[in-house]
Structures are given as structure tokens and as C-alpha cells.
Amino acid sequence: MNPAVGVVALVVVSVATAVIGFYGLRISRTTGDFYVASRTVRPWWNASAIGGEYLSAASFLGVAGLILLSGTDALWFPVGYTAGYLMLLLFVAAPLRRSGAYTIPDFTEARLDSRAVRRVTSLVVVVVGWLYIVPQLHGAALTIRITTGLPPWVGSAAVVIVVCLTVVAGGMRSITFVQAFQYWLKLTALAVPVLFIVFTLAGNGTAAVAPAAVNPTAMAPAGAYQNVSLLVALLFGTLGLPHVLVRFYTNPDGSSARRTTLIVLGLLSVFYLFPTAYGLAGRMFAPELARSGRADAVVLLLPGQLIGGTAGDLLSALVVAGAFAAFLSTTSGLVVSLAGVISQDVLGGGIRGFRLAAVVSAIVPLGFAVTTDSMALAGSVGLVFAFTASTVCPVLLLGIWWRGLTDTGAIAGMVTGAVLCGGAMVCGAVLGAETPFWLAQPAAWTVPAAFAVMVFASRRTKDRIPKTMTRVMTRLHTPERPLVTER
Known part of the structure; x- marks a missing residue:
């Protein structure tokens, strides 16, 4: 690929993102605009924005890379990512919107009438957000290195700079426009090259090659335990992602939140057809990418390799633009959600606190990203x-659907899940290829453990069920009335 192609694509998508973000500044004036877009985002806009922020580096690059490595075994990833939204539709979307909260800690404090729960939830949300941002920056570093030859840190730094500018400019209102645009850019960037590849190679394809050797750090599922554990992580983890949940606070009401989720299911189902196609085409026409350890780059390299010439360069530029849209949209959603938490809990709220918190939320993971190497993105x-399924998800599900949850139980369950799953992640990072399978995929036992501890500790502390429980639960499950006072 011509290095100039990658540079031009990066510049174009960054400028487009900044322009759309600054347009949002014109209509972002109040605290509600910055935190939840004043709760006026309609379902189609919100669904497109959710698709923009949810389809991250793992979806755009990592899924195709895993399919290149593992074939149909890796299809559990797109299936799990999409099915997680069905869980959101059934159990979380409407009640969470009815809560009237700005952030997940707002919800847990109001539901359990406890500042201690709020502090623990805030800490967990920040950790989840930073853990999720780092792979986006690793993906940007990989893209820059593969397509331009520039130092990898340039890609990570470019993402952080553009995200900070757009988030600081207009908060949630601005980011909604940006992320909706980026979903459709990502879909176009994957679909158009695939169609060109199909038309170009129709009737000229070669026989499929034998599966490449699987990179053990790719965590491709193999066997019943891995499949079950992966599905548990993806299904329950989606319910606790802070950047996804905060978007439901932007809907006008609970029914809009449900319609948004239904639309998202459709958008995700269409999108994941294309990374799957790239992975299968890579197994057939570019198996050397797996053998050389560049599986995550198959989406970036395949159009230029199979099409070639000027058309190949143009298609490669489109793919690179889509990849950076993925990094930018997911990172911006995470930064918005983290800024809401940090600004309210540490900086006293307000627009100035939100902007400062946004910068902090982006700079910290940048430091981790430039000093660490990436494992397979997916x-x-x-x-x-x-980790999210083991911490945030239990307190949300039980908080919405179980009247017996207490603050002590919530804290005990979140701490248990964080220690168990976090410990497994640390062991995996230290042991590498020698990691036992049950530590490499820990959700199958860490999620049930977190739920069990939360229920057990709550039953042992029934006297701590808040007096406001009945009123709060009624508001969660009946037509709209805000639980938390608007700021």
C-alpha cells in the first residue's frame, strides 16, 4: 500500500470528525447537552450512534483476524456481540432510561441509596473504560504502522487528540452526530471493497487453504468451555458497557430506548457480515498474513493485495478511513461516559469539570497504550x-429486577468480580501462551461468582434494603418519571 494513502485517509476522517463535532458545539449549551444530549436523541440517530461507538477495533479488524486464524470457530464473536443487544432489549434498555440518571453510578446510588456503592461503581466504570480504550489505541497504532510506516504512537496520539477536541467541544450532543456518521462510514468502508473483491475474483477463486496455525493469544474459542465462557462474557458484558449504557439516557423515553435497541440489532447484523467475509477471503487468498502474525491487518491489506493498482489504493484508503472511524467513535463514546463519571464524582460536575475530565479520561489510557504491546484485538x-460482565452487569440486572439487593451485597459482588476476573487477566498477561484455558477465558466462573456473592451478601444484610426501594422500583418499571433530579 502506498504510504500516502494511509496518511490522506487519516487526515480526511480526522478533519470530517472534527468538523461534525464542532457543528455540535453550536447547539451544546447546557449541562444536559454535554452529559445526555438533553435526552432528545431519536431512535434512528441513537441507534446509528450506538453502532458507531460499539463497533470498535475488535469488530472492524479483530473479528476478521480471528476468522482468518480459526475459521468458523471465531463466529462466536460476532454472534455474541450482536446477541448481547437482545439482552439489553429484554432486561435493561427501558428501565435504565426511566431511571433518569446521567451515569451508571447515578443509577446505583439512587437505587441503593448509598454513596459507598456510588464510589465503588465509579471506580469500576473508570477501570472498564480505560481497559476498553487501550485496544482502540493499539488498533490505531497497528493501522498507522501497517499503512504508512510511521511510528505506531502517531496513530494512538492522533486518536486521542481528535477525540479530545470533539468531546470537549460539544460533549454528548456533539458526539452523537459524530458517531452516527462514523457508523455509516465504517459500514461503507467494509462493504464497498468486499463487493469489488467479489466482482473481481468471481469465477477465479482458488481452493481454500488449510487453516493457519492459531496464535494462542488470539483467544479463539476451541472447545465447549471456551465457547460457553466467551458467550457469557459477550452476552453479559454488553449489559455493563458504560459507553453503550449512557446512550440510553439520551432517549426521550423508555419506548424510544426499546426501539433504539431493535434498530441496533439490525445495524449490527448487517455490519458483521462484512468482517466475516474478509476473514473467509483471507483464509482463501492471503493465508500468509496468519503465518506472519498479521492476522489483524487482513482488512487493511486484502483490498490492495487482491485488486491492486489505483483502484486497490483507493479501496485501501477507504478501509483505512473506516478503521480510524472505528477507533475514534468507540474512544469518544468511552471518553464521554468516563468524563460524566469523573466530573460528577471528583470535579463537582458542570461543563468545565466535564471538559477537564474528558482530557484526563483520554490521556491516561494513551500512556498505557504507548508503553504496551497489543494482543489480538478481538x-x-x-x-x-x-471484566464488565463480572462487575457492572450483576449490579445492573439485580438492581433493576431484584428487590432484595442491598448496598453491601452490591459492593461485595462487584469487588469479587473485579478481583477474580482482574486476577485472571493479570495471570494471562504474565503467563502468555502458558495460560490455562480457564484463566484465558474466565467469564464462565467469574460472572456466576459475582452474582452469587451479591445475592448471598444481600440476603445476609436484609436490614440494609433501602426504604426508597419500592418507590424506585416502581419508577423503573412504569411509564416515565425521572428518578434523579435533572442538573
């Missing part, structure tokens, strides 16, 4: 889902 994001 695998690393899968571990973040496992």
Missing part, C-alpha cells in the same frame, strides 16, 4: 467484556 476486547 481477544483483548473479549477480556474487557468478561
Whole structure:
């Protein structure tokens, strides 16, 4: 690929993102605009924005890379990512919107009437957000290195700079426009090259090659335990992702939140057809990428390799633009959600506190990203889902649907899940290829453990069920009335 192609694509998508973000500044004036877009985002806009921020580096690059390595075994990833939204539709979307909260800690404090729960939830949300941002920056570093030859840190730094500018400019209102645009850019960037490849190679394809050797750090599922554990992580992890959940606070009401989720299911189902096609085409026409350890780059390299010439360069530029849209949209959603938490809990809220918190939320993971190496993108994001499923998800599900939850139980369950899953992640990082399978995919036992501890500790502390429980639960499950006072 011509290095100039990657540079031009990066510049174009960054400028487009900044322009759209600054347009949002014109209509972002209040605290509500910055935190939840004043709760006026309609379902189609919100669904496109959710698709923009949810389809991250793991979806754009990592899924195709895993399919290149592992074939149909890796299809559990797109299936799990999409099916997680069905869980959101059934159990979380409408009640969470009815809570009237700005952030997940807002919800847990109001539900359990406890500042201690709020502090623990805030800490967990920040950790989840930073863990999720790092793979996006690793993906940007990989893209820059592969397509331009520039130092990898340039890609990570470019993402952080553009995200900070757009988030600081207009908060959630601005990011909604940006992320909706980026979903459709990502879909186009994958679909158009695939169609060109199909038309160009129709009737000229070669026989499929034998599966390449699997990189053990790719965490491709192999066997019943791995499949079950991966599905647990993806299904339950989606319910606790802070950047996804905060978007439901932007809907006008609970029914809009449900419609948004239905639309998202459709958008995700269409999108994941294309990374799957890239992975299968890579197994057939570019198996050397797996053998050389460049499986995550198959989406970036395949159009230029199979099409060639000027058309190949143009298609490669489109793919690179889509890849950076993926990094930018997911990172911006995470930074918005983290800025809301940090600004309210540490900086006293307000627009100035939000902007400062946004910068902090982006700079910290940048430091981690430039000093660490990436594992396979889909695998690393899968571990973040496992951590989220073991911490945020239990307190949300039980908080919405179980009247017996107490603050002591919530804290005990979140701490248990964080220690168990976090410990498994640390062991995996230290042991590498020698990691036992039950530590490499920990969700199958860390998620049930977190739920069990939360229920057990709550039953042992029934006297701590808040007096406001009945009123709060009624508001969660009946037509709209805000639980938390608007700021």
C-alpha cells in the first residue's frame, strides 16, 4: 500500500470528525447537552450512534483476524456481540432510561441509596473504560504502522487528540452526530471493497487453504468451555458497557430506548457480515498474513493485495478511513461516559469539570497504550467484556429486577468480580501462551461468582434494603418519571 494513502485517509476522517463535532458545539449549551444530549436523541440517530461507538477495533479488524486464524470457530464473536443487544432489549434498555440518571453510578446510588456503592461503581466504570480504550489505541497504532510506516504512537496520539477536541467541544450532543456518521462510514468502508473483491475474483477463486496455525493469544474459542465462557462474557458484558449504557439516557423515553435497541440489532447484523467475509477471503487468498502474525491487518491489506493498482489504493484508503472511524467513535463514546463519571464524582460536575475530565479520561489510557504491546484485538476486547460482565452487569440486572439487593451485597459482588476476573487477566498477561484455558477465558466462573456473592451478601444484610426501594422500583418499571433530579 502506498504510504500516502494511509496518511490522506487519516487526515480526511480526522478533519470530517472534527468538523461534525464542532457543528455540535453550536447547539451544546447546557449541562444536559454535554452529559445526555438533553435526552432528545431519536431512535434512528441513537441507534446509528450506538453502532458507531460499539463497533470498535475488535469488530472492524479483530473479528476478521480471528476468522482468518480459526475459521468458523471465531463466529462466536460476532454472534455474541450482536446477541448481547437482545439482552439489553429484554432486561435493561427501558428501565435504565426511566431511571433518569446521567451515569451508571447515578443509577446505583439512587437505587441503593448509598454513596459507598456510588464510589465503588465509579471506580469500576473508570477501570472498564480505560481497559476498553487501550485496544482502540493499539488498533490505531497497528493501522498507522501497517499503512504508512510511521511510528505506531502517531496513530494512538492522533486518536486521542481528535477525540479530545470533539468531546470537549460539544460533549454528548456533539458526539452523537459524530458517531452516527462514523457508523455509516465504517459500514461503507467494509462493504464497498468486499463487493469489488467479489466482482473481481468471481469465477477465479482458488481452493481454500488449510487453516493457519492459531496464535494462542488470539483467544479463539476451541472447545465447549471456551465457547460457553466467551458467550457469557459477550452476552453479559454488553449489559455493563458504560459507553453503550449512557446512550440510553439520551432517549426521550423508555419506548424510544426499546426501539433504539431493535434498530441496533439490525445495524449490527448487517455490519458483521462484512468482517466475516474478509476473514473467509483471507483464509482463501492471503493465508500468509496468519503465518506472519498479521492476522489483524487482513482488512487493511486484502483490498490492495487482491485488486491492486489505483483502484486497490483507493479501496485501501477507504478501509483505512473506516478503521480510524472505528477507533475514534468507540474512544469518544468511552471518553464521554468516563468524563460524566469523573466530573460528577471528583470535579463537582458542570461543563468545565466535564471538559477537564474528558482530557484526563483520554490521556491516561494513551500512556498505557504507548508503553504496551497489543494482543489480538478481538481477544483483548473479549477480556474487557468478561471484566464488565463480572462487575457492572450483576449490579445492573439485580438492581433493576431484584428487590432484595442491598448496598453491601452490591459492593461485595462487584469487588469479587473485579478481583477474580482482574486476577485472571493479570495471570494471562504474565503467563502468555502458558495460560490455562480457564484463566484465558474466565467469564464462565467469574460472572456466576459475582452474582452469587451479591445475592448471598444481600440476603445476609436484609436490614440494609433501602426504604426508597419500592418507590424506585416502581419508577423503573412504569411509564416515565425521572428518578434523579435533572442538573
